Amino acid sequence: xxxxxxxxxxxxxxxxxxxxxxxxxxxxxxxxxxxxxxxxxxxxxxxxxxxxxxxxxxxxxxxxxxxxxxxxxxxxxxxxxxxxxxxxxxxxxxxxxxxxxxxxxxxxxxxxxxxxxxxxxxxxx
Numbered sequence: 001x002x003x004x005x006x007x008x009x010x011x012x013x014x015x016x017x018x019x020x021x022x023x024x025x026x027x028x029x030x031x032x033x034x035x036x037x038x039x040x041x042x043x044x045x046x047x048x049x050x051x052x053x054x055x056x057x058x059x060x061x062x063x064x065x066x067x068x069x070x071x072x073x074x075x076x077x078x079x080x081x082x083x084x085x086x087x088x089x090x091x092x093x094x095x096x097x098x099x100x101x102x103x104x105x106x107x108x109x110x111x112x113x114x115x116x117x118x119x120x121x122x123x124x125x
Contacts, residue, residue, distance in 0.1 A: 001111050002026050002034040013038035018090040023111065028098045029057045037066035040094060045085045046072045048096040058096040072096075 004010060004026040011022065013036045026034045040046055040063055048054040051074050055061055060072060075095070077083040087093065097107065115121040 001108075003108075004034055005032065006034045007031055009033050009036040011035045011039065013042065016042060016092055018092065021093045021095070023095040023097060023107065024059050025097045025099075025108070027057065027059050027061070027096070030061065032057065033059065033062055035059050035094070037062045037068060039092075041066070041068045041070065042092060043094045044091045045087070045093040046070065046096065047075055047078050047094070048072055049075050049098060049100045053098045053100075054096050058098040059094070060096050 001023045002011060002025065006026060011024075011034055016039055022035065022039070024034050026032060037059075040059060046060070048058055048060055051060070051072055054072070063070070073083045073085070075097075078085070085093075
């Protein structure tokens, strides 16, 4: 999970490995970026909270400049079952969240609980 104020990518495409999931929450305004755009190109699945909003302020805003034309699924369509994806242990998945308050809070609380429960994660800062 990334939740920074970065305006330049902090996560390199070189670091991406099979089975990785990234939830990027810091890019919530125009010009902000936490992930190298190549990560979005290589991912097996890219989900966002609101496509229109993410095209303005999320990681997705940088796809056009990087000549990335790919399918992006809105979180609501994914969680409702309207869109499907069968994740494997090798899948690389990205979730781009720009801020729909209730969703962000619920996701952050659940992610932190899982990280603590499993003894995972690395504190950076």
